[in-house]
Amino acid sequence: MSDEQREPLPQQRVGLRLLGPPQLHAGGRVHDLAGSDALLxxxxxxxxxxxxxxxxxxxxxxxxxxxxxxSLRQRLFRLKRAAGRDVVTGDVTLALAPEVAHDLAGLDAALLADADLDAAAATAALMYRNAGQVCLAGTRLLVHESVAGRFVAAMRGYVERLVIGDPRDPATEVGPIIHPRQVERVLGYIERARGAGARVLWGGERHPCGAQYVRPTLLTDVAQDAEIVQNEVFGPVLTLQTFASDDEAVALANGTDYGLGGVCYGEPSHAIALAERVRTGFIWINSFGIRDLAAPFGGIKRSGVGREGGDWSFEFFCDVKDVIVPNQPFRASFSAR
Structure with missing residues (x-):
């Protein structure tokens, strides 16, 4: 059979879970991914x-x-064998196949002038838990300029109460960075931000607990186009930017390539109105971490493709087929000769 006559392979959705133990979902089967496969x-x-x-x-x-x-060729072969099709495409330049869905990070926290400052400050301090190595951590704090000073003071009080130590101790809230290379990456972001004019309000250095510990850090005086604002640090590092109006807050929130989720603190109707203008997969209003497993979960832009949760998972991982049945007998007609 020639290439022209060969029927195309059926389309198949491939799902990648990168939150928690990495898994590949394809053809109704689940495959646990090896570390290097997941990293690729x-x-x-x-x-x-x-x-x-x-x-x-x-x-x-x-x-x-x-x-x-x-090693790279071996990983590509293994992924293809597991999925039954190319998960990674390209001969010279590699890219994820267009049918692949993945979950990534990218989350902001906005604080409006009419917010409960103490509640917002406590939630902001939570972002340092697990040393910031959580996709849902709101790493960019956007605070109305009229309350920024009071918010920082309240947040500092909660940050100073965080327990930093051995992750095997149930009392520990902030543990080590996962790998020495990631420690250098995190510290590199901080140093480059300092060099670009950022001001460190607290932290900014290693913690005496050990070589893989970094103090919870808050940076301010950062530009919107700064590297540390536009990228995911994935460490205990937050940035703080102020805004004067809702329009400015929305522009700051939408001004990155990421859009997994967000947090907005303020008078409920005000916060909801602002949330509707922010381009993310989800936003918590005056809360954090609440999830209904029947609701859609996923990001937009570079924070992911597709949604999981409830019926949304079926809609993404399945193709729509239209089956047509006539409501009366059908017979092909031909013109008379």
Whole structure:
């Protein structure tokens, strides 16, 4: 059979779960992903299309380039075998296949002038838990300029009460960064932000608990186009920006490539009105972390594709088919000769 005669393969949705234990969902089966497989997928999901050589360098920086390239080919083969189709596409430049859904990070917290400052400050301090290594952590704090000073003072009080220590201790709220390389990445973001004019309100350095501990950090005087504002640090590092109007708050919130979720504190009707203008997959109003498993969950822009939760999962992972049945007998008609 020639290529022209060969029927195309049926379309198949492939889902990637990168929150919690990484898994690949394809063809009605669930496959647990090895660490390097998950890293490859997460890398492409976060960075977008990458040259093969660059992807291999990022995944195996200490290996000989030839061996790193071999490892990359092995990972691609394993992913294809598990999914039954290409999860990663491209000959020279790699990218996730268009049918792939993935969950990533990217979340802001907005504080309006009519908010409960103490409640908002307590919630903001929660973002440091797990050393900020949570996709839902609101890493960009947007605070109305009229209440910024009082908010920072209240938040400082809650941050000082955080228990930093051994993650095996149930009392610990802030533990270590997952890997020494990530520690350097987090500290690098802080130092570059300082060099660009950011002011450290607290933290900004390692914690005496150990080499992989970074103090909860808050940076202000950061520009909207600053690296630390536009990227996901994934560590105990928050930025604070002030705004004078709702329009400015919305512009700041929407002014990144990410849009997983958000938090908005304020008088309920005011907060809801602002939330409707922010481009994210979901927003908590005067709360954080509440989830109904029947509700859609997922981000927009570079924070993900598709939704999980309830019937939304079925709609995304299935293709629509239209089956037509006539309501009366049908017979093809031909013109008389």
């Amino acid at each position: 997928i997460a890398l492409l999901a976060i960075e977008g299309a990458l040259p093969r050589r660059r992807a291999a360098e990022l995944l195996w920086p200490d290996r000989d380039p030839r061996r790193a390239n071999i």
